[in-house]
Amino acid sequence: MSRLQNKKRHLNVLTNSHSPIAEAYRSLRTNIDFSSVDEKTQVIMVTSAGPEEGKSTVISNLAVTYAQDERKVLLIDADMRKPTGHRTFQLSNRAGLSSVLSHQSDLEEVIQETEVSNLYVLTAGPIPPNPSEMLNSKRMGSMMQLLREQFDIILIDTPPVLAVTDAQLIASNSDGVLLVIHSGKVKKDIAIKAKENLLRVNARMLGVILNNVKRKASEEYYYYYYGS
Ligand SMILES: Nc1ncnc2c1ncn2[C@@H]1O[C@H](COP(=O)(O)OP(=O)(O)O)[C@@H](O)[C@H]1O
Ligand SMILES: [Mg+2]
Incomplete structure (x- = not known):
């Protein structure tokens, strides 16, 4: 079980790689690496039951942590x-995933380098009217196959499971799922429903990250990771 503290919307693991937060993300990475012996875990998606639970925060910090381990x-x-x-x-978000899936851009044109070495980002692109349809397309599948050849680790940020079908569609292109649960916000039965929806599409649950667990009044915003 690891503890990840995160107070602002900056990348904690970047600002101080010796902090307990950075250490906690490294142990999350190690947990994921060791979660599978038989199956490879190259494509990992992060989701949650509802909005604003910390999906994007967790995935960004985790992406930096993998990149710091010399993985592309x-x-x-x-x-x-x-x-x-x-x-x-x-x-820039002038072009991104939506542009590739709608045949407006080539993948190579829209993948951007970041300030962090080894870390690349495919931004979402202009908001399309039909995200679910795009994510369910053949082009999405072939894009993922290409990317698997080019990157060691692919992390996919998604919308909430209970709001739209997108996360379930993405699960079919992923090797494993991390479920972020905002403990102060989300009731247990809602979180269970999110997990059930993912299992229904045969997603492999890698673990659950509990965000914002309050232990004492002085200790806010902790994450706890539980392997499944
Ligand atoms: N552990 C945390 N402590 C403090 N703020 C957090 C924490 N996790 C997320 N946040 C903040 O909550 C907001 C929503 O987080 P975000 O990662 O964007 O959620 P999601 O992607 O699930 O919608 C952001 O402003 C983010 O900075
Ligand atoms: Mg988000």
């Missing part, structure tokens, strides 16, 4: 409804 990492912002990846890494 791609972060895909597949939350085409509320994209944030471009802001987190200060990138």
